[in-house]
Amino acid sequence: MVVNLKINGRHYTLDVPPDEILLTTLRNLGFNSVRQGCDTSTCGVCTVHVDGKAVLSCTVLTCRLDGHEVTTLEGVEEAAETIGRFLVEEGVEQCGYCSPGLIMSILYLEKCVPQPTDEQILHYLNGNLCRCSGYEGQLRAIKKYLEVKYGAGSKQAI
Amino acid sequence: MLNIQEYVAPNSLEEAYQYLISQKGATLLGGCAYLNLGTRNIPLAIDLSRTGLSYIRENEDTIELGAMTTFGDVEHSAILARYFNNILALSVRDIVGIQLRNLVTVGGTVYSRYGFSDFITALHVLDTQVKLYKQGIFDLEYFLENGSKEPDILEKVIIKKDNRQAVFKAMRNSRGDYAILNLALARIGDKFRIVVGARPGRAALALNTMEYLNNEYAQKRELSPEILKNAGEIIAEELSFGSNGRGSSEYRKELAKVLLRKAIQEVI
Numbered sequence: 001m002v003v004n005l006k007i008n009g010r011h012y013t014l015d016v017p018p019d020e021i022l023l024t025t026l027r028n029l030g031f032n033s034v035r036q037g038c039d040t041s042t043c044g045v046c047t048v049h050v051d052g053k054a055v056l057s058c059t060v061l062t063c064r065l066d067g068h069e070v071t072t073l074e075g076v077e078e079a080a081e082t083i084g085r086f087l088v089e090e091g092v093e094q095c096g097y098c099s100p101g102l103i104m105s106i107l108y109l110e111k112c113v114p115q116p117t118d119e120q121i122l123h124y125l126n127g128n129l130c131r132c133s134g135y136e137g138q139l140r141a142i143k144k145y146l147e148v149k150y151g152a153g154s155k156q157a158i
Numbered sequence: 159m160l161n162i163q164e165y166v167a168p169n170s171l172e173e174a175y176q177y178l179i180s181q182k183g184a185t186l187l188g189g190c191a192y193l194n195l196g197t198r199n200i201p202l203a204i205d206l207s208r209t210g211l212s213y214i215r216e217n218e219d220t221i222e223l224g225a226m227t228t229f230g231d232v233e234h235s236a237i238l239a240r241y242f243n244n245i246l247a248l249s250v251r252d253i254v255g256i257q258l259r260n261l262v263t264v265g266g267t268v269y270s271r272y273g274f275s276d277f278i279t280a281l282h283v284l285d286t287q288v289k290l291y292k293q294g295i296f297d298l299e300y301f302l303e304n305g306s307k308e309p310d311i312l313e314k315v316i317i318k319k320d321n322r323q324a325v326f327k328a329m330r331n332s333r334g335d336y337a338i339l340n341l342a343l344a345r346i347g348d349k350f351r352i353v354v355g356a357r358p359g360r361a362a363l364a365l366n367t368m369e370y371l372n373n374e375y376a377q378k379r380e381l382s383p384e385i386l387k388n389a390g391e392i393i394a395e396e397l398s399f400g401s402n403g404r405g406s407s408e409y410r411k412e413l414a415k416v417l418l419r420k421a422i423q424e425v426i
Contacts, residue, residue, distance in 0.1 A: 001165060018165035018203060021193065039194045047257050053230065054257045059193050063165045064205055105257065126334045127255010 003066045007031070008075030014062070022048070022057040022065065026072060033073035033100040037129075044128035047101035048072050054108035056127075073100040079107060083145055090141040094132040102128045106142055115150050118143070159197050167205040171291050171311060177204045178309050186311060188266020189228065191258060211265065211313065214238065223315045225265025229277065233259060241317075242284060245324040245342065249280035254334050269312040271302055271360055274336050278302070279355035280326050282363070283342035285318035302360055322346040325424045327417040328356070331404065338405040339413045343421035348375055350422070354414060357399050367393040367418070381426055389422070390415030 003014050007029070016025055023046045026034045037045035039058050046057040049071040073080050080103050087093050087102075102125070109116060109124035116124070121142050122135075130138065168174040178184050184202040211224035216237045223232070229250040232238060238246050253259055253276060267277055268288060278298075286298040291311040298315075306312075328340035337356040344351045350371045355361030367389050374385045381389075399410035 017162075019160045019162035019200075041191055041194070041258050041261075042254060044255055044257055053260045055260050056257045059190055059258065059261055061162075061165070061187070061190060061193070061203075061205075064167070064187070064207060066167070105255075108256070122333075123251070124256055126252075127257045 001063055003063055005062075005065045005067065006069040008071055016062045018061070018063050020062045022050075022060040022062050022070070025062040026057060026070070031072045031074050035097055035100060037097075037101075042127075042129070043098075043101075044105065045098050045101040047104040047128065049104060049108065052111070054105055071104075073103060076104075076107060079103075083107075083141075086141040086145040087138070090137040090144070092130075092133045092137040092141050098128060098130045102130070102138065106145070109142075110146065110149075115146065160193055161197075161199045162203045163199075163201045165203045165205065167208050169208050171209050171211075171313065174204050174206060174209055175291055175311055177202060178311065184309075186269075188225070188269070189261045189263040191262045191266070206265070206311070216319075219319055221317045221319060223264045223317070225263060225269075225312045225314060227264045228260055229253060229258075229262045229264075229267075230256060230260035232264065232277070241319060242322060242324040242344070245280045245283070245326050246277070249276045249326045249328075249340075249342070252276070252328070252330065252333055264315055265312040268298075268301075268315060269306070271305060273358050273360045274356050275361065276326070276328055276337055276340050276355070279340045279342045279353050279361040280324070281315065281317070282353040282355075282361045283324055283326075283344045283351050284322070285320060287316045287318075289313045289316060299363070320346065322351075323425045325421040327421050329413050329417065336404065339399075339410045339417065341414065341417040341421055343418070343425065345425040348372070350375070350425075352393070352418065352421075354393065354397055354417075357397060357410060358402050358404070359398060359400060362397060364393045364397060364418075366396040371422070381422060386419045386422060387415075390418055393418050 035045040037043035041056050041059045047054055048057045051068055083103050105125055105128050113120050185200045187203050187205045206226055211226040213224040214235045214237050215222045232250055233247045287295050288301045289295050291313045293310050322344040324344040326342045328337040330337050340355045342353045352364040352368050353361050370392055371389055393414050394411040399407045401407045
């Protein structure tokens with residue numbers, strides 16, 4: 001069936017099977033930052049934004065997105081690169097498989113709660129599993145990123 | 159493996175209903191949270207997302223949650239935050255991650271009557287009804303017991319506004335995991351209402367425990383540690399608790415006692 005949607009600001013008209021999931025559609029289009037993980041709506045590596053909200057692309061039928069807007073990591077490259085630097089500095093970047101989904105969740109957290117508490121960070125990132133670096137480094141990296149960008153007294157611009 | 163033969167996105171409930179009864183196996187799409195679990199062959203998938211069922215409305219005496227309202231909407235609703243100690247938001251906040259909660263719908267959860275649901279347990283402790291498009295309004299308790307008698311569309315959940323205090327408690331192996339057991343308790347004046355879910359069976363009222371606590375509180379105007387202990391023994395015996403990979407029946411019985419005590423202590 002024919003679906004009109006916007007991906008990273010560009011219009012696409014796609015002919016997709018009714019049971020195709022967004023994850024498959026995006027990867028077929030070359031948006032390879034969107035990773036396939038658990039396929040059970042659990043791990044968060046396939047996180048993208050639909051109309052500004054973080055969702056699991058493995059759980060969304062593409063045909064439901066007619067007229068909607070999708071953002072992947074490729075659409076927020078500058079912000080992703082910045083956050084990526086903080087992740088690397090804290091030793092979080094090991095296999096890196098979960099990083100795109102994690103970064104999309106960090107950007108959603110930033111949008112919803114620009115100056116979160118530790119508890120709020122953990123709450124928003126609860127849906128992103130990482131099997132090599134653990135979560136302490138992620139927490140440090142996210143706090144530093146947000147502190148530099150929004151922190152009281154900080155004048156450093158990103 | 160999911161296999162959908164045909165997909166439609168009707169613009170009205172009546173149109174969706176006509177599709178639903180048009181052929182055997184026609185399936186309504188809610189949040190599709192379990193899209194990829196198991197093998198499903200759907201001849202006709204009916205998407206409700208264009209039928210105007212995504213809303214949280216406050217009326218004079220009620221709050222209405224449209225069937226396509228997501229748990230993410232519930233979690234961040236300013237309306238819901240003003241009532242019942244925000245129990246509905248608190249009941250969904252630990253369900254997997256925000257990416258899933260932005261997809262899971264009120265209607266998909268309630269219509270499916272999931273035994274593991276945290277949200278249903280919280281709804282059940284409130285004065286809640288469900289509106290089915292064709293069959294009308296039912297008490298949630300009746301609906302949980304009987305489901306829908308015929309193919310129908312859950313249109314909305316209706317919650318009566320009252321001044322009850324409500325508490326939601328759950329035990330999980332880790333944050334974001336399914337609850338091993340959950341419990342909701344409401345205090346309405348001097349009366350208590352208690353619901354236990356994820357037993358792993360469907361959420362159910364603890365009627366004997368409620369009667370015991372209500373009588374004791376009416377007589378003594380307090381709930382002593384001994385009364386709470388007795389109430390724990392009653393709740394562990396009156397409900398059925400099953401075993402699965404998350405916990406044994408015996409473990410769930412002990413959890414019920416603890417969750418009940420903690421919940422009561424928050425409202426007295």
